[in-house]
Amino acid sequence: MYCVRKVKDDLYWVGGNDRHITLFENIHPVPRGISYNSYILLDEKNILLDTVDWSIASQFIQNIEEVLKDKELDYMIVNHVEPDHSGCIEEIINRYPNIKIICTQKAHMFMEQFGFCINDKIIEVKDGDEMSFGKHKLRFLTAPMVHWPEAMVTYDTINGVLFSADAFGTFISLDGKLFNDEINFEKEWIDEARRYYANIVGKYGINVQTLLKKVSNLDVKCICPLHGPVWHNNLNYFIDKYDKWSKYEAEEKGVLIAYGTMYGNTESAANCLATKLVEKGINNIVMYDVSRTHVSYLISETFKYSHIVLACATYNLNIYPPMLNYLLDMKELNLQKRTFGIIENGTWASKAGKLMRDLLNEMKDMVVLDEDVSLKTVLKQEEVNCIEKLADSIISSMN
Numbered sequence: 001m002y003c004v005r006k007v008k009d010d011l012y013w014v015g016g017n018d019r020h021i022t023l024f025e026n027i028h029p030v031p032r033g034i035s036y037n038s039y040i041l042l043d044e045k046n047i048l049l050d051t052v053d054w055s056i057a058s059q060f061i062q063n064i065e066e067v068l069k070d071k072e073l074d075y076m077i078v079n080h081v082e083p084d085h086s087g088c089i090e091e092i093i094n095r096y097p098n099i100k101i102i103c104t105q106k107a108h109m110f111m112e113q114f115g116f117c118i119n120d121k122i123i124e125v126k127d128g129d130e131m132s133f134g135k136h137k138l139r140f141l142t143a144p145m146v147h148w149p150e151a152m153v154t155y156d157t158i159n160g161v162l163f164s165a166d167a168f169g170t171f172i173s174l175d176g177k178l179f180n181d182e183i184n185f186e187k188e189w190i191d192e193a194r195r196y197y198a199n200i201v202g203k204y205g206i207n208v209q210t211l212l213k214k215v216s217n218l219d220v221k222c223i224c225p226l227h228g229p230v231w232h233n234n235l236n237y238f239i240d241k242y243d244k245w246s247k248y249e250a251e252e253k254g255v256l257i258a259y260g261t262m263y264g265n266t267e268s269a270a271n272c273l274a275t276k277l278v279e280k281g282i283n284n285i286v287m288y289d290v291s292r293t294h295v296s297y298l299i300s301e302t303f304k305y306s307h308i309v310l311a312c313a314t315y316n317l318n319i320y321p322p323m324l325n326y327l328l329d330m331k332e333l334n335l336q337k338r339t340f341g342i343i344e345n346g347t348w349a350s351k352a353g354k355l356m357r358d359l360l361n362e363m364k365d366m367v368v369l370d371e372d373v374s375l376k377t378v379l380k381q382e383e384v385n386c387i388e389k390l391a392d393s394i395i396s397s398m399n
């Protein structure tokens with residue numbers, strides 16, 4: 001059975017939800033599912049904007065048929081070729097063989113690489129090109145590396161709708177609710193929106209900034225992303241989040257304590273630091289066991305908080321592997337502008353502290369506080385003083 005929503009006059013959401021998926025991109029847990037958004041714009045010529053993942057193809061086709069009724073599908077705009085959006089391109093071509101595909105030159109190349117049979121159908125567009133389809137005139141704006149190099153966004157110059165591809169997307173399936181004011185985004189969605197941004201697009205802050213500048217010159221009234229809710233009011237709330245995230249600026253002054261512990265002794269030191277911080281008036285603290293927390297959540301929280309404490313056991317004369325994985329991901333995603341404290345532990349050869357400091361020094365604008373804490377197995381009374389000094393140093397660096 002079809003399941004569509006009207007977005008605006010002439011414009012319909014024809015996407016769907018995937019609640020069976022466990023790992024997005026086979027990496028990131030999505031316990032609350034994800035939506036794949038697709039839109040149809042009805043005009044003198046009818047346009048499909050992106051397709052969906054193959055997993056929801058049946059729903060997608062029923063949605064398209066319901067909106068089109070007996071009308072022809074004339075064009076398909078491909079803003080992004082990643083398979084969560086291109087998975088049904090060939091199915092659409094099979095069903096609507098006269099369709100033309102509008103995309104960037106690089107998207108054309110990628111579709112060829114995927115093996116799609118798109119011969120004679122491609123209309124390549126460049127940054128700023130416009131096309132009229134009747135009442136609606138669409139402008140195509142390239143958005144390289146948001147999230148792949150071929151990506152573009154499409155702006156309807158008539159009604160101010162921006163089809164933003166992966167930008168402004170989020171994890172979480174849409175439970176009948178499509179618009180931002182049908183959900184409590186700030187309470188129930190923002191953490192998953194941040195986790196989506198940080199892990200999918202977070203590496204490409206410069207490119208997101210470029211796109212935000214392009215978009216700032218437009219009179220955008222509605223944002224239709226490829227995942228998550230459609231924004232038809234309060235746009236600046238989410239645009240401001242994207243601006244902050246893409247500049248790698250922390251959202252909150254607070255302390256994320258990430259600890260890698262084998263038998264609980266390093267965790268004990270992390271608990272001691274958290275307690276000292278709270279006793280000194282810092283309540284905005286979160287703690288995560290890196291062995292029990294998927295790295296995508298750690299990365300997301302690292303985008304959120306200003307200060308991070310890494311408390312880590314030494315393992316095979318190296319950084320405890322889940323902590324190393326977290327740090328390498330942080331470096332890979334180009335994270336910047338955070339202040340770090342370090343607690344290391346080792347029964348015979350503590351190495352984790354120096355190695356973590358070295359890795360952080362390879363990243364951009366990361367400040368590592370001088371007050372390292374080095375433990376030999378269990379936290380002792382004299383080392384509590386060192387933890388107290390680290391707490392004081394964290395607090396003074398917040399001011």
Ligand code: FEO
Pocket residue numbers: 080082084085147148166226227
């Ligand atoms: Fe939602 Fe980069 O694909």
